Amino acid sequence: MKASVIGATGYAGAELLRLLTGHPQVELAYITSESSAGEKITAMYPHLKDHVELELASLADLDKVAAASDVIFAALPQGHAMKIGKALRGKQVKFIDLSADYRFKDISVYEKWYKIKHEDPETKAVYGLTELYRDQVKGAQIVANPGCYTTTSILALVPLLKAGLIETEGIVIDAASGTTGAGRSLKMGSLYCEVNENYKAYGVATHRHTPEIEQIYSEFAGKPVVLQFTPHLLPLDRGILATCYAMLKPGVTAAQVNDAFQTLYGREYFIRLRGQGACPELKNVRASNFVDLGWQLDARTGRVIVMSCLDNLVKGAAGQAVQNMNVLFGFPENTGLKQLPVYP
């Protein structure tokens, strides 16, 4: 089958090229970039040398791209994918969007948090957190691939919300991401000497992944969840770890917590339950599509603390997109995604 990648020159786009090149069923059709159309991708990413020797095309060619592709991935900034989704709606080609444009059921939430007018409110997409929505993904034309912080956070607490073991009030998610999350654009704050040996919070009380997490939490809790989400910037390349705090409902036991995770994830290939007392580490999932989960109960405070981590460019972006592609096309879900984490 043929796949194209729109916005191939960002880190998520390049990661898609790496993963798709290793996928046994996929051949790359087009890769595009508006700023670098006409150049070879290897001029920007020499690590792909000899293996992705494609020239970057322009999006002006969207119809041609669509005609030549079974699936199109878009790794673009917010506000751009909706134009492509609108143009592709109803066509044969599948569309997997890595931006936030199609993630929200309530368009007004998107418009409020992203401060962008949505140009394609009619199109219905499926939210592609594969482990939770794989049945819906199967029949979708457009898949809204979840955000990186979002995937990490959602997978951490959904089992407990679904099982009704935690209070829906008072949830705090304190998360930290590697710097690939900031992309490859030229920003002072992304310079080596600014990030290295440094650590800080950002987007406190205002980060856009907040309402996306709330949307899914609310769905599984069966009632509205409002939560605190604080991201931090880590001096490393890849990985997100979320430390999630929730109040246990009175009387809930460690065994019930364990059962909730086992019930929902016990058979998931990509989710590895490290269990109670374990503290998952970023490096144990690096460059892979795995998610590691651990948790701890605190009798003094009545809380459960769930820690969840993944590689933001893989399970948090390109890897989950390929996982969704596998679902869409009926391949085993881990096809092309079985590589073990790279350690150390």
Added chain:
Amino acid sequence: MKASVIGATGYAGAELLRLLTGHPQVELAYITSESSAGEKITAMYPHLKDHVELELASLADLDKVAAASDVIFAALPQGHAMKIGKALRGKQVKFIDLSADYRFKDISVYEKWYKIKHEDPETKAVYGLTELYRDQVKGAQIVANPGCYTTTSILALVPLLKAGLIETEGIVIDAASGTTGAGRSLKMGSLYCEVNENYKAYGVATHRHTPEIEQIYSEFAGKPVVLQFTPHLLPLDRGILATCYAMLKPGVTAAQVNDAFQTLYGREYFIRLRGQGACPELKNVRASNFVDLGWQLDARTGRVIVMSCLDNLVKGAAGQAVQNMNVLFGFPENTGLKQLPVYP
């Protein structure tokens, strides 16, 4: 005046040597290490070459050390300093202990969290978080220098607790520390390739700095505070950042929060109020005794999020110890501590 450093070969000990060497009023008398007695400190720390060309002595010489010193610093693991404190009690020499041995008013709390029988329960020490207890420090013989996570966390929320602006229930402190916090001992988890490009929580629900923070919070709140504290390990050398979550009492305004910080810290040399909306960064305090504070109010959740950061080896250990020494001996509090942060 003459200062000695007991346990000079750990990172905090070496940092004391760096700071004391730059202090205009101090001359080093003895530096000790049981494991390396007889060696020169520069064999272990070549960065001190030509400037701290002292030989390491043994603690067997404690009386001699005491006789030759106006102040003794101890940078030892828990359980050792109490022996020294006991031996020094009532002597002329001042004793500044960087371990936890003398930090707790209630010895049973120490014994429960540290699993060590306290051998010197009678000795009364002053808790040396200088900005909050400088008047008591003035007259002390023994100063219990606070922990690194503790200093960071206490300074963040005490203004709001003291002013009665936040609820005492539901406080969550999510903190991260550089790897110097783990010391220089040989542990698998401290190897470069294990820490680099990695991030994880540890001591979840069980970290020993928890009761130390609770003790001081409770004192300023006027009632017992139980809180959630979670430390994480950062892939960098120096620095601690604490992100502290608390519920604002109904009706509390941003101006009141700002006033609380200004009132308590407005004239403090080492505390820099970055203000509402600012996210302090580790690198802005590196290798200095400064503490940077910023905060944000979240109307959606009713919380205030206070972020506090410092260099764990300076304000979190050796620097605050020197600051306390300055108080004890009547020097201006910032003597020898005015170096600006090293950036980048």
Added chain:
Amino acid sequence: MKASVIGATGYAGAELLRLLTGHPQVELAYITSESSAGEKITAMYPHLKDHVELELASLADLDKVAAASDVIFAALPQGHAMKIGKALRGKQVKFIDLSADYRFKDISVYEKWYKIKHEDPETKAVYGLTELYRDQVKGAQIVANPGCYTTTSILALVPLLKAGLIETEGIVIDAASGTTGAGRSLKMGSLYCEVNENYKAYGVATHRHTPEIEQIYSEFAGKPVVLQFTPHLLPLDRGILATCYAMLKPGVTAAQVNDAFQTLYGREYFIRLRGQGACPELKNVRASNFVDLGWQLDARTGRVIVMSCLDNLVKGAAGQAVQNMNVLFGFPENTGLKQLPVYP
């Protein structure tokens, strides 16, 4: 086929497990460790969780291991593999040794530089730098897998030595390696805070990879080569880059240099010729079996500078070992090794 890994708990051993698990023709038989026999490998390396759930055996079981294996890899410190090689000699099982024990044609060179008495001087092994010796590897029972600095350095200058384009006198190799090269053992110099933000040379004029490089250079030059080799320690996990300086023979042109590389490596899957003027980067080969080569001619000094880089745990150790296994067993040489580099 069945593969066993002796010394599976070091970084090279763990990398073998990662690569062999992804190899379509291989099943793991035994993995061993003397210090951790009886434990599960995932207790030491949680990144392998769910995928290499094997228990570590002891070498006491060597006969059993050999009987159950088609190939045995040894990732042990120098001096240990010779005992295994001696015991396995003449058996059916293939033996790929990642240590230096079988790399030297002249045992006295080994004994002089390694200060170890060789216990198995009769056994003849093939030097497994696959691109240069693949025909000999095909028929070998024992393969001496080259060192990491060695592979990097040899591949850089052999084309020019073989083509007679450079002087054999005056060669200087200045190289730098990531910290995985120091292994997972507990050494002060491998602690995070000692390596991070640091850089230094080591083993100046005495590093053991020197005679190994000289042996192969001499073979291709047709006369003895004595060279200067200086390794440095980099604050990063994986990768070696060698900057190699040699005097061009009078009249040698850029085209001749280019031809020499093209002639020897033009069809090699794992060697990527970045060409004249290109400076290869460690990150472009990370976690892959690729080697990137670039070079520059300096008319002012008459030198050619060749830069060569690879991942020391893959092409510099485990990856090349698997490549040799593929040659030994008649699989396409890149089987299980096609993963593109992980960037960034």
Added chain:
Amino acid sequence: MKASVIGATGYAGAELLRLLTGHPQVELAYITSESSAGEKITAMYPHLKDHVELELASLADLDKVAAASDVIFAALPQGHAMKIGKALRGKQVKFIDLSADYRFKDISVYEKWYKIKHEDPETKAVYGLTELYRDQVKGAQIVANPGCYTTTSILALVPLLKAGLIETEGIVIDAASGTTGAGRSLKMGSLYCEVNENYKAYGVATHRHTPEIEQIYSEFAGKPVVLQFTPHLLPLDRGILATCYAMLKPGVTAAQVNDAFQTLYGREYFIRLRGQGACPELKNVRASNFVDLGWQLDARTGRVIVMSCLDNLVKGAAGQAVQNMNVLFGFPENTGLKQLPVYP
């Protein structure tokens, strides 16, 4: 006395502010930036908060700046300082230029390597490598502060060249610098994710510090020296290490090499001779004005390898500039520069 800093917003400029603020004899007059005139420096560098609360001026005010200053430092890109030097020539104010504009005796060498037409060829400046030219610095109006790689490299081999112990042919300098050397400007290659976990050479055979080193080597050797210089980019903030290779003249002994270093540097405050067999480390000089030197003789190859390291922002830029200021104004040379290295 009053000092002004032109180009205060780059890393070297900010480092000057840090050092000058800690200098007991200096008060800052003006700090300038064309791109950020009117802003406060602390908006760009919050680590200076409360201590350098100055507003950035514009160079349009040069006369005003000169009138208010006893010394002006310029930390500008090449080609700009010559305009300032020309305007200041003959005035009372001292001018210390951190760029290359005034470093070359032969203007044509500057123009060839920098590809800039020199606009002020008449002005004579003193080359400010303090340890070698302090007598000339004393009487200068304009000091050309040396480059960072240059200072490192020159200090390494000048003792041996001056003593006539090494051949002037065949010198190879392989050096590596932290990323602050690339400045704070927005370049793809300076992004965190491009530099981190990476290492590469650059400017091979063409780096502009080459002729600057050759100029000084030639002067001390008494005949023209042509050398090979290759810089590399390190994934760390601060520091340069040069590994310098030279052929010993026949019969030269280790004692003679040692004597040469002792004779020239034995009484230098900032140069620390680690001696034969020692490998100096970047981290041992970090954030200080010290230079650490070690060396090794190789009987096999007849070479001496000298390793030299310093902090590129301090002794390689701002620190040496302050050292020169101390010489110019008759302060003890280490005034304001005695801080010990920050380790770890």
